[in-house]
Amino acid sequence: ASTMNKMAERVARQIRDLEDDAEKRRQFLADVAHELRGPVATIRTMAGALADGVADEPDRKERAVGSLLRTSERLLQLVNDLVDLAKLDLKELPIHPRKVDLRELAAAVVESHAAAASQAGITLHGVQAAGAVTALVDPDRFSQVLDNLIDNAVCYAGSGAEVQVTVEAGEKARVTVADTGRGIPPAHLRRVFEPFYRVDAARTGSDGHSGLGLRISLGLVRAMGGELSLTSTEGSGTTAVVTLPRA
Ligand SMILES: Nc1ncnc2c1ncn2[C@@H]1O[C@H](COP(=O)(O)OP(=O)(O)O)[C@@H](O)[C@H]1O
Ligand SMILES: [Mg+2]
Structure with a gap:
């Protein structure tokens, strides 16, 4: 029975x-x-x-x-x-991985957010890295991921926050986007990878943000053999960590 x-x-x-x-x-x-x-x-x-x-x-x-x-x-x-x-x-998105210097790539993406950051009252620091760190990624697709993570920090951290991008080499290559902003409450943090999910739902769409960024970023990172995770503390900041295969 x-x-x-x-x-x-x-x-x-x-x-x-x-x-x-x-x-x-x-x-x-x-x-x-x-x-x-x-x-x-x-x-x-x-x-x-x-x-x-x-x-x-x-x-x-x-x-x-x-x-x-x-x-x-x-x-x-x-x-x-x-x-x-x-x-x-559908696993049909073409991904063309090659050996990429992550520090150089990250510096270019950071630079492209400089104007938006200063307009939002955000201090966007230069990329921190001990040296050149290479990984096996599709440069365009990884730029897209980093672009979204930095855009999120610049758009949602809130005026006065600082944003630091760090590149490190270990068993895996690791790129961190950390901000000292308002953070994400736990109940929302659990859901931010869902398609269209936004903490401030009232602003949906009006500013070109539809809540697809993190979902697509997670899919892209996984398609490149890596992982993406987000940790956050309400009132003190959010950190996104991407790990990638070393080249
Ligand atoms: N660094 C951050 N600080 C505070 N909130 C964030 C941060 N990153 C993401 N979020 C929250 O997660 C939601 C989902 O992010 P995302 O998937 O990139 O969509 P979008 O940027 O289009 O809204 C955002 O709308 C925002 O509410
Ligand atoms: Mg986004």
Whole structure:
């Protein structure tokens, strides 16, 4: 009877897992539709205004065209992210690993965030590294990961915070993005790798952040044979650690 009970329990668990998967898929589809609707509605409104001649006045026309460009740019970014996510899940995203100097790559990505950091009142330090550290990664894809982690620190840490990127060599190569910002409460931290999950849900989409960054970054790092983890303490900061195969 006990084996029968165990089998029944296992079947019940499998059914629950399948239901959870189906529920996740439904939620994902609803989130995608919701995220796409905002920019598409804006584009239609702006195009309509231009077509009606409502925006004939040069000033208004310029604003409408600017908004059309920005919104379609955001829409394209969102669709590109969704394509990356789908390909990662299908293991069809092309990854071309080669020997890369992580210090050099990290320095370039840090540099590209300098202006945004100073505008946000963030002190973005230069890359810390004992020497050159090489790893076996796809340079474009790893830049994408680092870009997202640094963007997160710059956008969410809050004014006054410091951001330090460190590159280290050990058994694995290790890249750390640490900030001294507001941190992420534990209940949210558990969920930040879920697609579309944002701590401040009210800001969804409006600033080109759809909550796909960490999910895609995790997929990319794993596809390169590495790992990505996030630790955070509310009120004192967040640290992202990427480990990668040495070259
Ligand atoms: N360094 C950080 N400090 C505080 N919150 C963060 C940090 N990094 C990520 N987050 C939170 O995790 C959420 C998910 O991040 P991400 O997947 O990159 O999506 P996005 O940046 O598009 O919102 C962010 O919306 C933010 O609320
Ligand atoms: Mg992000």
